[in-house]
Amino acid sequence: xxxxxxxxxxxxxxxxxxxxxxxxxxxxxxxxxxxxxxxxxxxxxxxxxxxxxxxxxxxxxxxxxxxxxxxxxxxxxxxxxxxxxxxxxxxxxxxxxxxxxxxxxxxxxxxxxxxx
Amino acid sequence: xxxxxxxxxxxxxxxxxxxxxxxxxxxxxxxxxxxxxxxxxxxxxxxxxxxxxxxxxxxxxxxxxxxxxxxxxxxxxxxxxxxxxxxxxxxxxxxxxxxxxxxxxxxxxxxx
Numbered sequence: 001x002x003x004x005x006x007x008x009x010x011x012x013x014x015x016x017x018x019x020x021x022x023x024x025x026x027x028x029x030x031x032x033x034x035x036x037x038x039x040x041x042x043x044x045x046x047x048x049x050x051x052x053x054x055x056x057x058x059x060x061x062x063x064x065x066x067x068x069x070x071x072x073x074x075x076x077x078x079x080x081x082x083x084x085x086x087x088x089x090x091x092x093x094x095x096x097x098x099x100x101x102x103x104x105x106x107x108x109x110x111x112x113x114x115x116x
Numbered sequence: 117x118x119x120x121x122x123x124x125x126x127x128x129x130x131x132x133x134x135x136x137x138x139x140x141x142x143x144x145x146x147x148x149x150x151x152x153x154x155x156x157x158x159x160x161x162x163x164x165x166x167x168x169x170x171x172x173x174x175x176x177x178x179x180x181x182x183x184x185x186x187x188x189x190x191x192x193x194x195x196x197x198x199x200x201x202x203x204x205x206x207x208x209x210x211x212x213x214x215x216x217x218x219x220x221x222x223x224x225x226x227x228x
Contacts, residue, residue: 004159031214042205042220043160050214090159094216101211102148102167107159 003027006091006108014116019078021111023091025071031094032074033105034058034066036087043090049074081115088112118143122206122219129196129226137191137222139180139206147208149173149182149189154203154221163191163204196226 003026013019023032031050035043035058045058047066055066063085067075078085089111096103123138141147148167152160164173169184178193189206206219 033214033216040220043218045216048214056214092159092216094214098212101209102165103209104150104152104162104165105160105207105216106162107152109157109159 004091004093004106004108006089006111008111009109010112012114012116013081015082016080019081019113021076021089021091021113023074023076023108025074025093027093028071029093029095030071030097032068033092033094034064034074034076035090035092036060037090037110038087046076046089078113081113083115086113086115118147118208118210118215118217120206120208120217120219122204122222125203125221125223127222127224129224131198131226131228132195133226135191135193135196135200135224137204137206137224139189139191139219141187141189141206141208141217143187143208143210145210147210149180150207150209151178151180151189151191152205152207152218154205156202160205196224198226198228200224201226 005024007022033048034046044060049055049068065077091108092105150165151163153163154160164175166173166182172181180191203221209216
């Protein structure tokens with residue numbers, strides 16, 4: 001068990017409101033990731049982090065920002081939610097300190113976000 | 117760029133049937149390959165992995181062999197059960213980078 005907790009598990013919000021999703025790990029892994037999962041698209045990387053205050057963009061980062069002020073917490077913020085951001089969001093960690101290497105990703109149970 | 121292609125689902129099988137889910141990849145280097153399984157309402161769980169050519173990953177009766185010559189990593193199981201009904205994702209990672217690339221997933225439904 002990689003000890004990953006995502007909160008909230010479900011969220012309904014209105015268009016234009018800010019939303020923050022939280023990912024917490026009980027280990028001290030360096031690399032953390034935020035993905036979104038949509039039918040027909042699989043998992044797409046939003047942002048990732050390789051240490052405290054060290055983050056970078058993934059393939060679908062527009063409209064999202066992230067922060068990592070502590071090793072164990074990685075926050076994803078939708079500054080002004082839109083209906084296109086309705087999705088299931090997954091946090092993941094890599095056991096490798098060098099990023100992907102040969103280590104698999106371990107996933108949280110996801111946050112289902114609905115933007116109305 | 118790197119990519120993973122897996123067969124579209126859904127795949128519907130009767131219990132005890134043989135399962136194959138095809139996965140092919142493109143990569144510039146020597147990636148590690150993974151199969152993940154996702155049950156309803158849950159995150160992805162690692163099912164098996166292989167880190168170099170000709171490696172065979174196996175777990176819970178599932179197997180996949182890393183075939184560099186055909187750039188494939190097909191998932192197989194000799195006799196599926198209703199409890200295997202889930203979505204299966206093929207993925208790769210390039211060593212020394214942050215990147216993990218996922219396929220679009222294949223839904224498996226096993227009927228009793």
